[in-house]
Amino acid sequence: MEWFTTFPTMDNERLTALKKAIDEGFRNFTRAYGESFEIAFEPLKIFMIWVERLMTTTPWPIILVGILAIAWLASRSLKIVVGAALALFAIGYFGMWDDTMKTIAMIVVATLTALVIGIPLGVVMSFSKRMRSVVMPILDVMQTMPSFVYLIPVVMLLGIGKVPGLIAVVIYALPPVIRLTDLGIRLVDRDVIEAADAYGSSRWQRLANVQLPLALPTIMAGVNQTIMMALSMVVVASMIGVQGLGQPVLKAIANQYFTLGVFNGFAIVGIAIIFDRVSQEFGRRLQKHREIVHGH
Amino acid sequence: MGTRIDGIKLRHVYKIFGSEPAAYVERVKAGMTKTELLAHNHVLGLRDISMDIPGGAIQVVMGLSGSGKSTLIRHINRLIEPTAGEVLVDDVAVVKMTPTELREFRRTRTAMVFQKFGLLPHWTVLDNTMFGLKVRGTAPAERRDTAMRWIERVGLKGFEEKYPNQLSGGMQQRVGLARALANDAPILLMDEAFSALDPLIRVDMQTVLLDLQTEIRKTIVFITHDLDEALRLGDHIAILRDGALVQKGTAQDIVMTPADDYVASFVKEVNRGRVILVESVMTAIGAGLVASDSLPRVAAKDPIELASKVMSDAGAGQAVACCEAGRPVGMVTMRDVINTMTTPAAYPSIARLAAAEPIADVA
Numbered sequence: 010m011e012w013f014t015t016f017p018t019m020d021n022e023r024l025t026a027l028k029k030a031i032d033e034g035f036r037n038f039t040r041a042y043g044e045s046f047e048i049a050f051e052p053l054k055i056f057m058i059w060v061e062r063l064m065t066t067t068p069w070p071i072i073l074v075g076i077l078a079i080a081w082l083a084s085r086s087l088k089i090v091v092g093a094a095l096a097l098f099a100i101g102y103f104g105m106w107d108d109t110m111k112t113i114a115m116i117v118v119a120t121l122t123a124l125v126i127g128i129p130l131g132v133v134m135s136f137s138k139r140m141r142s143v144v145m146p147i148l149d150v151m152q153t154m155p156s157f158v159y160l161i162p163v164v165m166l167l168g169i170g171k172v173p174g175l176i177a178v179v180i181y182a183l184p185p186v187i188r189l190t191d192l193g194i195r196l197v198d199r200d201v202i203e204a205a206d207a208y209g210s211s212r213w214q215r216l217a218n219v220q221l222p223l224a225l226p227t228i229m230a231g232v233n234q235t236i237m238m239a240l241s242m243v244v245v246a247s248m249i250g251v252q253g254l255g256q257p258v259l260k261a262i263a264n265q266y267f268t269l270g271v272f273n274g275f276a277i278v279g280i281a282i283i284f285d286r287v288s289q290e291f292g293r294r295l296q297k298h299r300e301i302v303h304g305h
Numbered sequence: 306m307g308t309r310i311d312g313i314k315l316r317h318v319y320k321i322f323g324s325e326p327a328a329y330v331e332r333v334k335a336g337m338t339k340t341e342l343l344a345h346n347h348v349l350g351l352r353d354i355s356m357d358i359p360g361g362a363i364q365v366v367m368g369l370s371g372s373g374k375s376t377l378i379r380h381i382n383r384l385i386e387p388t389a390g391e392v393l394v395d396d397v398a399v400v401k402m403t404p405t406e407l408r409e410f411r412r413t414r415t416a417m418v419f420q421k422f423g424l425l426p427h428w429t430v431l432d433n434t435m436f437g438l439k440v441r442g443t444a445p446a447e448r449r450d451t452a453m454r455w456i457e458r459v460g461l462k463g464f465e466e467k468y469p470n471q472l473s474g475g476m477q478q479r480v481g482l483a484r485a486l487a488n489d490a491p492i493l494l495m496d497e498a499f500s501a502l503d504p505l506i507r508v509d510m511q512t513v514l515l516d517l518q519t520e521i522r523k524t525i526v527f528i529t530h531d532l533d534e535a536l537r538l539g540d541h542i543a544i545l546r547d548g549a550l551v552q553k554g555t556a557q558d559i560v561m562t563p564a565d566d567y568v569a570s571f572v573k574e575v576n577r578g579r580v581i582l583v584e585s586v587m588t589a590i591g592a593g594l595v596a597s598d599s600l601p602r603v604a605a606k607d608p609i610e611l612a613s614k615v616m617s618d619a620g621a622g623q624a625v626a627c628c629e630a631g632r633p634v635g636m637v638t639m640r641d642v643i644n645t646m647t648t649p650a651a652y653p654s655i656a657r658l659a660a661a662e663p664i665a666d667v668a
Contacts, residue, residue: 204423219425
């Protein structure tokens with residue numbers, strides 16, 4: 010009756026052998042292909058370094074004006090611009106300007122990478138049921154797997170530094186934009202698609218004229234989610250060498266520096282709110298034609 | 306563009322919706338009913354539709370919801386594939402076209418107007434009107450000129466930069482119509498195009514369409530569930546029931562000789578005076594029938610309602626139907642007109658009164 014009280018397990022020796030074999034296999038894989046992966050990610054690294062240098066070496070007034078200008082162009086809301094200015098001034102005044110710039114550089118590159126991968130993937134998914142049945146479970150894994158777990162293979166493959174950190178952030182931030190692009194396209198009004206077909210649209214014309222524009226509010230919600238998730242990964246990514254606001258937080262945890270942790274934490278919250286409000290307002294402005302309704 | 310077509314032919318078209326339509330088509334041909342098919346989880350869309358739609362005229366297809374009329378119109382530009390049968394436009398088989406040929410066919414030979422308009426909400430009226438031309442790849446300047454011309458023609462001048470959401474239903478459908486006309490395709494498919502509009506706006510749009518048709522002379526297939534609309538617009542009318550054609554003919558044919566009880570129940574409430582023409586109730590001029598100059602005149606193609614008005618205004622009991630090559634063609638009497646205009650079956654009180662006791666002298 011022992012099997013009834015204790016779960017029957019694989020015997021210890023064999024289990025260890027199995028884990029060893031998998032480890033060994035992966036190690037061999039990293040030895041064989043680690044360098045090729047590094048070369049493959051070289052362009053991303055160059056881009057990342059370029060953006061970071063741009064953000065950190067440009068004098069702060071120019072950056073500040075630039076960010077506020079983008080916020081204004083995207084949102085056309087004075088309230089949001091003033092709020093962003095106050096947040097950035099506070100961040101700078103409390104000595105976190107450089108770290109904040111590094112974090113913003115990271116978020117921008119991670120978000121762009123996620124969009125470049127995620128939107129086309131979402132489009133393909135919306136077209137093919139089979140594709141969806143393959144991608145959906147992968148997205149589930151990406152969203153529920155603790156991020157520390159996939160840090161391990163990434164670090165083994167690429168070591169510690171900006172690029173592995175970036176990859177970890179992208180893996181974490183990618184699912185929402187894929188899911189919401191797919192959903193947005195599938196929710197587009199059947200009648201409008203039929204009209205596009207009836208006038209002889211090619212698949213590409215239908216996508217560009219009808220499906221993507223009408224799915225845009227949903228896609229923008231995905232973009233917003235992606236940005237937020239990228240920001241929430243900043244601290245975790247700092248564990249594998251990503252510079253920015255995450256590192257002081259990490260230091261604060263290790264040494265119980267309460268104030269250091271809180272200051273940097275609030276800096277992350279501050280830029281998160283700026284990104285969120287600006288991207289949401291931008292999404293809303295794209296939908297202006299929906300707001301002016303006949304008879305209202 | 307704008308070349309005429311000789312006509313559209315449908316030959317034994319069947320449509321069955323479901324997971325394995327091909328497996329059931331033979332059984333439907335052998336007489337399986339819609340209800341029996343439903344028991345196999347398949348829906349009968351169309352059953353053995355054969356019809357000739359002549360070029361340059363308005364063909365109305367009418368039926369109640371679920372009769373298959375919207376399915377039928379989508380076979381003409383193959384938005385729906387038939388399970389069996391052929392669709393021929395000028396003897397070219399639409400069903401056999403490759404995807405590229407089909408796109409080209411839809412771009413240049415057909416245009417469609419939808420019940421729910423199907424406008425792009427993020428595009429202005431002007432952009433929407435140019436849609437077909439853009440898809441087709443017309444040069445931007447030409448696109449704009451054509452679109453502006455049609456926007457003006459349907460009465461939307463000044464609204465070019467508005468979004469569909471800013472317009473009323475009637476105006477949105479004018480955009481739908483302008484978009485279809487800007488394409489200048491010989492075939493115009495209108496799927497319950499005016500059904501979503503208020504009654505007054507609907508009549509207004511029918512007038513717009515009839516006015517336009519006198520000049521554009523397109524082959525129009527018009528789907529409706531509204532008999533008044535069908536009678537007003539249709540040069541030819543086909544009536545669908547449960548996916549099968551029950552009657553084809555002109556408005557007069559349908560009203561005067563309904564093919565079965567289904568059609569009869571449809572036409573019961575129709576204002577027959579406006580549908581039936583003088584020529585079908587008149588007595589042809591011949592031996593023993595002499596037209597007098599003192600009698601009022603009506604045209605042979607006038608509705609009898611108008612003839613009754615002319616006769617009663619003139620205080621005459623008959624009128625001369627005029628004229629072919631300057632000669633009168635027939636005579637029509639008030640008695641015939643009134644007999645044709647009223648449907649006796651609708652008034653049982655006539656029989657009741659006739660059977661009543663003799664009327665006593667009134668002192």
